[in-house]
Amino acid sequence: MPDFTAHKHPVLAVRCPECGKAPGVWCRRPSGDRASDLHKARRIAADCLFVAHHGEDASIERVGKDWVIDPTGRVERNRLERATGVQLELFP
Ligand SMILES: [Zn+2]
Numbered sequence: 568m569p570d571f572t573a574h575k576h577p578v579l580a581v582r583c584p585e586c587g588k589a590p591g592v593w594c595r596r597p598s599g600d601r602a603s604d605l606h607k608a609r610r611i612a613a614d615c616l617f618v619a620h621h622g623e624d625a626s627i628e629r630v631g632k633d634w635v636i637d638p639t640g641r642v643e644r645n646r647l648e649r650a651t652g653v654q655l656e657l658f659p
Pocket residue numbers: 583584585586587588593594595605606609
């Protein structure tokens with residue numbers, strides 16, 4: 568299971584489907600330079616795997632220098648998404 572709390576950004580827990588960087592390694596542009604943002608495909612992959620492993624009500628929050636998984640952190644946001652029909656990205 569990917570460890571979403573092990574890296575400086577939760578999305579780094581998964582391999583990037585776009586540039587192929589391994590878990591823990593920041594995305595690169597085709598030029599080889601460090602990308603300013605992690606690739607959208609990687610953010611979506613991390614989002615899907617996070618929900619698959621931790622459930623749709625779980626969230627991940629920054630607490631000091633650590634990432635902490637809150638098993639019920641998305642309950643209110645899920646309620647709002649259902650009420651409004653607007654889906655928010657877990658890792659924007
Ligand atoms: Zn990438």
